Amino acid sequence: MPLLRFDLLEGRTDLELQTLLDAAHEAVVEAFAVPARDRYQIVTEHKPGRMILQDTGLxxxxxxxxxxxxxxxxxxxxxxKQDFYRLLTRKLGERCGVAPEDVMVSCMTNAREDWSFGFGRAQFMTGEL
Amino acid sequence: MPLLRFDLLEGRTDLELQTLLDAAHEAVVEAFAVPARDRYQIVTEHKPGRMILQDTGLxxxxxxxxxxxxxxxxxxxxxxKQDFYRLLTRKLGERCGVAPEDVMVSCMTNAREDWSFGFGRAQFMTGEL
Amino acid sequence: MPLLRFDLLEGRTDLELQTLLDAAHEAVVEAFAVPARDRYQIVTEHKPGRMILQDTGLxxxxxxxxxxxxxxxxxxxxxxKQDFYRLLTRKLGERCGVAPEDVMVSCMTNAREDWSFGFGRAQFMTGEL
Structure with missing residues (x-):
């Protein structure tokens, strides 16, 4: 936790995706001071036309x-969160060549009882975390 | 913002998907009075058997x-939100031939600090939006 | 409602997926005492490397x-929710052979007005549900 979903167009190699996920995880660890193995990432690659991302007039x-x-x-x-946006965008730029205008982030918040990391237990409630 | 995820079965053409996304965005703009370029849409197409959608007994x-x-x-x-449901369902019907029972919507709410539209900044916090 | 998203790697057969979704829905019905047809499930299968799931140091x-x-x-x-985690993990183990450490769950909460199950109506607001 956090759990991050990445949506992007097809075309990156496996290695490029790996680098991207590594860079994003570094931003998570730095911004939120979570353990290195607090890593939950899911990537969905899309065909052209399946993502429309504009700019709200910016x-x-x-x-x-x-x-x-x-x-x-x-x-x-x-x-x-603002630290995370800055770090993520900087690292994706430096490590993966992603332009700053190509990084969009949206956060959703839940609570301690909302996570089970395995074994059918809510580890934030049981005292394991 | 808002960010919309569309999940549907494979089988629509690129043009049909484009029309569907255009219609949905019209409903967003009308219901929430957002700028025309406040458009963030992600489509995921699924193989048969990957979506089970029933009716809660309705x-x-x-x-x-x-x-x-x-x-x-x-x-x-x-x-x-209720305006949005009505508008979305009507427009998807008129423009794309989607039956009213085939449109399901679920909303999740977050806050102003939860969005970065690019450049590593939270534009609702910086005053840019 | 609830709406469940399942993310997993490619490789399960259609029958295995069906069994998995059936087992998960049983856990939903038992844990939350919802109607049998309160079933909304979406599966996304991923290629290797697209899901990184660690353990927060557990x-x-x-x-x-x-x-x-x-x-x-x-x-x-x-x-x-804790009942759900237990039931889900047990049923996925018994019915699908999924190991307890391979079941991760995250919940997000919304409100009654956040659902339209069809027909452009918010059925929890109209009194239909």
Whole structure:
């Protein structure tokens, strides 16, 4: 936790995807100070035409490299989230050549009882985490 | 924002998908009075057997054309959401021939700090939006 | 409602997927006491490398059979959710041979006005449900 969904167009190699996920996870660990193995990532690759991402009038266009990162997480402060956006965008740029206008993020918040990491238990409730 | 996920079975053409997304976006713009370029849509097409959508006992069956629209958004009133359901269902019917029983919608709400539209910034927090 | 998303790696047969969805739905019905036809399930199968699921330091490894179940629901008590985790994990083990460490669940909560099951109506608001 957090759980991150990545939606992007087809075309990246396995290695490029791996690098992208590694970079994103670094941003998670730095922004939220979570353990290194607090890593839950799911990628869905889409055919052209299956993602339409505009700009709410901010005045830019996205390329075919655009990525949507949807994060599901227990509560994090607005400051931590903003750190995450900055770190994620910087790392995806440096490590994967993703342009800053091609990184979109949306967060959704849940609670401690909303997670079971395995074994049918809610580890935040049992005291295991 | 909002961000909409569309899940449906394989079989629509690219043009049919485009029309469907255009119609859905019209409903978003009308129901929530957002800018025309406040458009964030992701489609995932599934093989048969990967979507099971029943009726909670309401008394109808869905066809293979059924669509699930999951909307992630900052707060909207119940009235606006109900307008959206009506508009979306009507437009998908008129423009795409989708039957009213084949349109299912679920909304999830987040906050202003939960969105970064690009550049590593939270544009609702920076004053850009 | 609830709406469940299942993310897993490619490789299960159609029959195996059907059994898995049936078992998961039994857990939903038992844990939340919902009607049998309150069934909304979406499966997305992924290629290797598209799901990275670790353990937050709990001390286990997952296999290629690992499943992420993401549940979107109106409010349920922590006790009901914990029942669901237990039942789901047990049933997926018994019926599908999924190991307990391979079942991860995350829940997200919304409200009554957030659902339209068809016909452009919010059936929890209209009194139909």
């Amino acid at each position: 005045g830019f266009e996205r390329s075919a490299d655009a990525i949507v990162v949807q994060m599901f997480t227990s509560p994090r402060t607005p400051e931590m | 008394g109808f069956e869905r066809s293979a054309d059924a669509i699930v629209v999951q909307m992630f958004t900052s707060p909207r009133t119940p009235e606006m | 001390g286990f490894e997952r296999s290629a059979d690992a499943i992420v179940v993401q549940m979107f629901t109106s409010p349920r008590t922590p006790e009901m």
